[in-house]
Amino acid sequence: MAKSKVYFTDLRTKPGNNMLDKLEKLVKTAGIEKIDFKNQYVAIKIHFGEPGNLAYIRPNYAARIVRLIKQLGGKPFLTDANTLYTGRRHNAVDHLDAAYENGYNPLTVGCQIIIADGLKGTEYREIEVDLKHTKSAKIGSAIADADIIISMNHFKGHEMTGFGGALKNIGMGSGSRGGKLFMHSSSKPIIKIKNCVGCGLCVRSCAHFAITLNDNRKATIDYEKCVGCGQCVAVCQYDAAQVKWDEAAVIASEKIAEYTYAVLKDKPHFHINFIMDVSPNCDCWSNNDMPLIPNLGIAASFDPVALDKACADMVNNAPALHGCVLDEVEHVHVDGHDDKFTSIYHKTDWRAALRHGEEIGLGSLEYELIKI
Structure with a gap:
């Protein structure tokens, strides 16, 4: 089997060839024009960023891709699905406000913004796989009904899957609320009692009323109500709400690969990863920590598995930035290089989704990196 082609451009620019021009050249060289966009609805799956987090993709990049797709005859729209946890993107009204606040609106990007799974995350199509x-x-209706899928993905660390790239953005990001429940359902948090100070922030942040304070003002979780969304882990400032690391992380990663397969099934698709501001955590957090490495560039491919694998390899081969979280952890070495994602999240396996993606025919772990 031939290796999948992954195209890459660095961040060096000169007058008359800025980063937006380089992005357009990258995707054209990678073959995006081979897709027949004429009169097709094109879902550009992107993460608008949780307000307060500044590591998300700049809307200028999305605007250039929108312009290109329109020139090719397509009908593009930017889209994301609502989150499972309580936050600024929990429903379509707040989600759109958050997108606008972060610079994503029809005037800046040149197309409409549609929340894929409707007002409350309940509008979806079931795609059999x-x-x-x-x-x-259970895939958000606007994404499921689209004719073509283009993903624009911020490549960064992730506390459950090791890193977040194309598969995470497409698979988890396109699921309706019910879909996200399914992907998270085997990964439920625990409370480390000795760390709990009884502040109640986790109680107020739980959208499913699963957490209460007991008589000793310690948080307790009702697992009959808990959906494993991880919001309590995200908001706890005392390391009391913790992820229960077991095989669930691998299962969740495999489910994400399967949801990605469902989104892309029987549709033309193309994927772009931005290896910039490679923060340790997901853009769903309302803050972003110092990047792990210097900014590298942008990569693109028709194969989301090969794309994510190439980006993970580039990050692991890059020098770490002094002062980032990697200074505080025990380093894990693989093939002579620091495995930065495993070093931060020792009990994750970022290869799990990629391995499973290859197994189900989503893409290939073998790639040829072509620099332009």
Whole structure:
């Protein structure tokens, strides 16, 4: 089997060739024009960023891709699905406000912004896949109904999957609320009692009323109500709410790969990863820590598995920035290089989604990196 082609451009520019021009040249060289966009609805799956987090993709990049797709005859729209946890993107009204606040609106990007799963995250289509974990995937309607899928992905660390790239953005990001429940359902947090100070922030942040304070003002979780969304882990400032690390992280990663498969099934698709501001955590956090490495560039491919693998390899081969979280952890070495994602999140396996993606025919782990 031939290796998948992954195209890459660095961040060096000169007059008359800025980063937006380089982005357009990258995707054209990678073959985006081979897709027949004429009169097709094109979902550009992107993460608008949780307000307060400044590591998300600049809207200028999205605007250039929108312009190109329109020139090719397509009908593009930017889209994301609502979050499972309580935050600024929990429903379509707040989600759109958050997107606008971060610079994503029809005037700046040149197309409409549609929240894929509706007002409350309940509008979806079931796509049958009959895979290991997923028989049918609940995908946000606007994404499921689109003719073509383009993903624009901020490549960064992630506390559950090791890193977040194309598969995470497409798979988890396109699921309706029910879909996200399914992907998170085997990964539920625990409370480390000795760390809990009884501040109640986790109680107020739980959208499913699963957390209460007991008589000793310690947080307790009702697992009959808990959906494993991880919001309590995200908001706890005392390391009391923690992820229960077991096989669930691998299962969740495999489910994400299967949901990605469902989104892309029987549709033309193309993917772009931005290896910039590679923060340790997801853009769903309302803050972003110092990047792990210097900014590298942008990569693109028709193969989301090969794309994510190439970006992970580039990050692991890059020098770490002094002062970032990597200074505080025990380093894990793989193939002679620091495995930066495993060093930060020792009990994650970032290869799990990629391995499973290859197994189900989503893409290939073998790639040829072509620098332009």
